[in-house]
Amino acid sequence: GENVEQHPSTLSVQEGDSAVIKCTYSDSASNYFPWYKQELGKRPQLIIDIRSNVGEKKDQRIAVTLNKTAKHFSLHITETQPEDSAVYFCAASILGGQNFVFGPGTRLSVLP
Amino acid sequence: SAVISQKPSRDICQRGTSLTIQCQVDSQVTMMFWYRQQPGQSLTLIATANQGSEATYESGFVIDKFPISRPNLTFSTLTVSNMSPEDSSIYLCSVEDQRRSYGYTFGSGTRLTVV
Numbered sequence: 001g002e003n004v005e006q007h008p009s010t011l012s013v014q015e016g017d018s019a020v021i022k023c024t025y026s027d028s029a030s031n032y033f034p035w036y037k038q039e040l041g042k043r044p045q046l047i048i049d050i051r052s053n054v055g056e057k058k059d060q061r062i063a064v065t066l067n068k069t070a071k072h073f074s075l076h077i078t079e080t081q082p083e084d085s086a087v088y089f090c091a092a093s094i095l096g097g098q099n100f101v102f103g104p105g106t107r108l109s110v111l112p
Numbered sequence: 113s114a115v116i117s118q119k120p121s122r123d124i125c126q127r128g129t130s131l132t133i134q135c136q137v138d139s140q141v142t143m144m145f146w147y148r149q150q151p152g153q154s155l156t157l158i159a160t161a162n163q164g165s166e167a168t169y170e171s172g173f174v175i176d177k178f179p180i181s182r183p184n185l186t187f188s189t190l191t192v193s194n195m196s197p198e199d200s201s202i203y204l205c206s207v208e209d210q211r212r213s214y215g216y217t218f219g220s221g222t223r224l225t226v227v
Contacts, residue, residue, distance in 0.1 A: 034215050043204065044155065046113075046215040089154060091216075100145070100216065102155045 002027040004092050006103030013080050014111050021106045023090035024072040030092040033066060033073045036102075039086045047088075048075070051095070080110045114139055114209045118219030125195055125226050132191045133222045135205035140185035145206040145216070146178070155204070161188045195226045 003026040013019050025033075034049035050057045050064045050073065057064050061080075066073040077084055087107050093100040115138040125131050135144065146158040159167040159180055167180040181189045192199050202221045209217040 043218040043220050046217070049215050100157060104154045 002030060002092055002101040004090060004101050004103040006090055006106055008106060009104065010107045010109070012109045012111060015080060015082060017080055019075075019077045019080055019084070019108055019110075021075045021088055021090070021108070022072060023074070023092075023103050024070075025092040025101075026071065027092065027094075028068075028071065029094055032093050032095045033064070034091050034093075035062075035064060035075050036089045036091065037086045038089065038105075044089060077108075080108075082110050082112055084108060085110045113215075114141070114207055114217045116205060116207065116217060116219040118205055118222060120222055121220060122223040123225070125224065127196050127226055129195055130191055130193045131195065131222075131224060132189050133203055133205070134189050135187065135219050137186045137207055141207040142185070143208060144182065144188040145208075146180065146188075146190045147204045147206060147218075149202040149204060149221075151201070158190070158203075192224065195224075197226045200224055200226045 006023045011019055031052035035047050036044035037047045038044040048059050048062050048064050050066050052068055055066055061078045063076040087105045089105050090103040117136045119134050123131055144161045147155045148158055149155050157170050158173045158178055159169040161167045161180045161182040163182045163185050177193055179191045202223050204221045205219040206216045209215055
């Protein structure tokens, strides 16, 4: 089955700097890669996703890149703000399928 | 995005008892998913619930321990049976949200503590 690895497990950045979180997956059939943000005590919230037919997607300060050949994808957050502090989870799945696997998470701290 | 009402939001239960968690979605969905999130950990899929058929369980989860009902396209329940302290966790339901580019939307979660 699918296996998703995520690095780093913790990340601290200064406010205004960029943050990058990387994930790798094992199942070449996976074609959908979402990123979730989970603040303390709250539900995971989808922040951005990418399908396998594109290599990059951007939404304001957040971008995701995908390298299908290498089976890895990354989340990029620019101009970080304290409210970006949270745990971020990547995931890999097959659209319409039931194989939805999350990475172990990255705890991001943005220091003022 | 889809609106999911999940209840209870939290409960403290005695070991050996059972708790049923409910999820109500504001639109019809084919599949509903149940996840467990242990403290400080990632999300682990327990099972997928399709209306009109038995739920599909992931490795390590069995129907006797986590029976699931899916009586219609907007509702599902997960029961945690014969609870032990190891079942203390957050349980979340989720749906594939076609209004959000097929991303998954989660319920607010049920924080279960077994004493």
